[in-house]
Amino acid sequence: MFIRQKKNKSGLISVQVIDKSSGKYKVLKTIGSSQDSKEIEQLILCAKEFINTVCGNQELDFSDSNSFIATILNNITSHKLVGSNLVLGKIFDEIGFNKIKDPLFKDLVLYRLIYPKSKLKTTEYLYRYEQKKYSEDELYRYLDKLYDTQKDTVQKISYEHTLSILKEDIKVVFYDVTTVYFEIDNEDALRKTGFSKEGKHQNPQIVLGLLVSKNGYPLAYDMFEGNKFEGHTMLPIIDSFKKKYNLQKLVIVADAGLLSNTNVKDLQAKNYEFILGARIKTESKQIKNQILSLQLKDGESTVISKDDLKLIVTYSDNRAKKDKYNREKGLKKLEKSIKSGKLTKSSINNRGYNKYLKLEGEINVIIDSEKFDQDAKWDGLKGYLTNAKLPKEQILENYNHLWRIEKAFRVAKTDLQIRPIYHRKQKRIEAHICLTFVAYKLYKEIERLLEIKKSDWSVEKVIEVSKSIFQIEIKNPINGEIITQTILLTDEHRKLKELFLF
Known part of the structure; x- marks a missing residue:
């Protein structure tokens, strides 16, 4: 008109x-x-x-630029954070997690990456920056639903996506555990005191087991009582994983913490192949003498028969330097403690570098120099116990992928802030772990895509830049039409769009 x-x-x-x-x-x-x-x-x-x-309606007065701008600003109806959905939400959908239709599921996963706080803080943030409103009751009802009906679906989606990107059957899996402590005084049926990998032995905790593929893509997880021996967590997860996907053959890779006679026998009884970190210093006298008689050079390895198993021993100059450094550092710390008079008879044990202590006379604690010198003979040596039919080089290569699961736990505890966990009920603690599992899957997929694109950006930078992309909605004062515009102000914004094609 x-x-x-x-x-x-x-x-x-x-x-x-x-x-x-x-x-x-x-x-x-x-x-x-x-x-x-x-x-x-x-x-x-x-x-x-x-x-x-x-x-x-009004008519815009274009003759007065200040008036025109003021009219536009006065007709902004919405200002939302959209970068997380444009990038992380897109990847969430591509993996297949959008099969779970609850909008709150997606929001909680994305915000575990961009704003890893308590669930209530997350809903406040969602309202403030995306104008999405969730009540406290709605939030807790969904967490219960996630535990009751969606945990298996989540793991299946992750498994199927990993299968598609690896373009091969999953035959080798990597397993490890960590502990997550709670800042509470009293134990309950789940949260119990036990050996804490975080040194929080006085705090009730849970034990978390994680199974990943090569390259560290998460496959399955489970949660156990805080006082459960980590060696007893492996087979329940692996058995369930194998049965769920009807897998005929699996090679299990785990570090020495999962090595026990019971585990080895159970793995053999169930026809699993395995590659486990070996505790070569606790082998029989005969095998220890055999190992110490080896004259291995940097990068060399050999195979020693141990009943119906193989013990592979390798040597590395870099590892030898690291072992020596740690040993001498531990010795200096002990010497300092002795001079200060802090060490007593109760300090004599076989934990860490305290094994170098011994009693002299009735009350004097001194350094056992002979034991210290004997330990030096093991510098640079590492062992692997296996029944795998793979060539030695493949066995060692597979074990070397185990660091990726250590990274998974590190990312979960730092970037995704898996703790503190504010929930008391077991099903809600379980739901929290599930959300963190999915968030880590997204983290790994961003990492994979950046590698494919040969980008020098980190996952952390992708998330950080995405948090600064907003969208405005303006109502046209002439005809009432809503105009939507995503604001890409910086070169980083445009680079992110180029990387992820949103």
């Missing part, structure tokens, strides 16, 4: 309101005619009032 001034043959100027909404010009109203300029100005004002009355 607009105003037209039309001059006739007699010189009169008609002021008309014209509508072109149908594609053709149509005179809605002729306001009047005149030759006097002041009268014409008055007729134009009347035409504007007519348009405002008919349409119920």
Whole structure:
């Protein structure tokens, strides 16, 4: 709708309101005619009032730039954080997690990456930056639903996506455990005190077991009581994983913490192949003498028969330097403690470098130099116990992938802040672990895509830049139409768009 001034043959100027909404010009109203300029100005004002009355809208005054800008700003109806959805949400959908239709599931996973706080803080953040409102009851009802019905679905989606990107059957899996402590005083059926990998032995905790593929893509997890021996957590997860996906053969890779006679026998009884870190210093005297008699050079390895198993021993100059450094550092710490008088009889044990202590006479604690020197013979040596039918080089290569699961726990505890866990009920603690599992899957997928694109960006930078991309919605004051615009202000914003094609 607009105003037209039309001059006739007699010189009169008609002021008309014209509508072109149908594609053709149509005179809605002729306001009047005149030759006097002041009268014409008055007729134009009347035409504007007519348009405002008919349409119920304003007309933008483009002649005054400040007024025009103020009008635009006053008609902004929404200002939302959208970068996380454009990047992380896109990857979430591509993996297949959008099969779970609950919007809250997606929001909680994404915000575990961009704003890893308590669930209630997360919902506050969602309302503040995305105008999404979730009540506390709605939040806790969903966490219960996630535990009751969606945990298996989550792990299946992760497994199927990993299978598709590896483009091969999963035959080798890597297993490890960590502990997650709670800042509470009393134990319950799940949260119990036990050996803490974080040194929080006085705090109730849970034990978390994680299974990953090569390259560290998460496959399955489970949660156990805090006082459960980590060696007893492995087979339940692996048995369930194998049965769920009808896998015929699996090679299990785990570090020395999972090595026990019971585990080895159980793995053999169930026809699993395995590669376990070996405790070569606790082998029989015969095997220890055999190991120490080896003259291995940097990068060399050998195989020693141990009943129906193989013990592979390797040597590395770099490892030898590291072993020596740690040993001498531990010795200096002990010597300092002895001088200060802090060490007593109770300090004599076989934990860490305390094994170098012994009692002299009745009360004196001294360094056992002979034991220290004997230990030096093991610098640079590492062992692997296996029954795998793979070539020696493949066995060692597979074991060397185990660091990726250590990274998974590190990312979960730092970037994703798996703790503190504010929940008390077991099913909600379980739901929290599940959300962290999915968030880590997204983390690994971002990492994979960055590697494919040969980008020098880190996952952390992708997340950080995505948190600064907003979208505004403006209501057109003329016709009421909502205009949406994503604001890409910086080179980093544009680079992110180029990387992830949103």
